[in-house]
Amino acid sequence: MPRVNTFKVKVQTGPQGMSEPVHFNFNNHKLPFENATGSAEPGEVFEGSFDVNSFAHSLTLVGPESGKWEIEKITIEYDCENEKPYTVHFGAITLDETTEVNIWQDPPILAFDV
């Protein structure tokens, strides 16, 4: 469980979007993104980041308060302490007022060519 310095999120919304601000849940604390650009409207791309500086136990992208949010693709760039920056891609998922999606992924295990 590494200490996360910052993370950046890029979310591609599908045919059904939402007009609400995008929130994430870090260790059960619901927060809005910093440096947010774009939106979660249909077909739009939302980008946001957050300077966490804390240890990650859980990190989720929170669904809308009402309606559905069809996500086509999520890309997250993690910058963790003592780790090389790494990027994780997730596929399509639909969120609503009862759901959130896990976007935390541990740093990749060291692999080398032999």
Place this chain on the structure above:
Amino acid sequence: MNFIKRFFTGMKQDVEPEAPVMVEEVEKSIEVPEPEPETEPETETNFPAVRSVLQIPAISTGVFPKDSAEVLIKAQPSTTGDQCLFTVNRPLMKGYSWYFPDFESAVESSLAEALFCLDDVETVLVCESTVTVTRKDKTLVDWVPLAKEVGPAIRNALGTGEGLIAEKIVSNLPSEEEIREGIQKVIDTEVNPGVAGHGGNISLLAIKGNSVTIQMGGGCQGCSAADLTLKQGIHTSFRKAVPRVGAIFDETDHTAGLNPYFS
């Protein structure tokens, strides 16, 4: 009540002159209780909605460049350092897996023979296009020196053109039904009664070829000793009862839930 009031007043006066006032206040509040303001019943909207956390697999990018003529091998030591996974960019045992517990079991299997010739190799598991190696010296966690020997050994075995896996193994591979029956029997009669004492349970998720995928539930899910239970308990029981079982995968998400072990 007045007697009690005087009694307490008399006792407290030596120490704390303000005490009688306090008693008076208490007495008043008992005799004439103020009517509590009516509060509106709390509605569900006062509480944050409890959301369920969905899990989606991360999209993996290819380990190797496509259509490479060269034999490429990537070594990936486990987080616990007890084993190392070698991924090769070509199939080693299509659709099946085989566990070689010692040098004797590797006879006529050129790949396993080559690996057991290395000093520190203890066991070898060949599965599809991967080889998992455990080492004899459990005190060493740096896999780089041994991995640098394993890589060329795999490459040489592939280059010889001989059967990587012995013919007697390939021709006698068990059916999925045979593996399923055997493993389910071990789970029901041996494994689950054992882990039930800790509130755990093991379920058989899938069989592919002779490879088995299980899931750990109850107290086992998220338990810090789950890896030990899996490798020293479940693996041993499975291999003893069903010797021709190959790879054993654990699909448990040990990080799911807020506090899985104690919930």
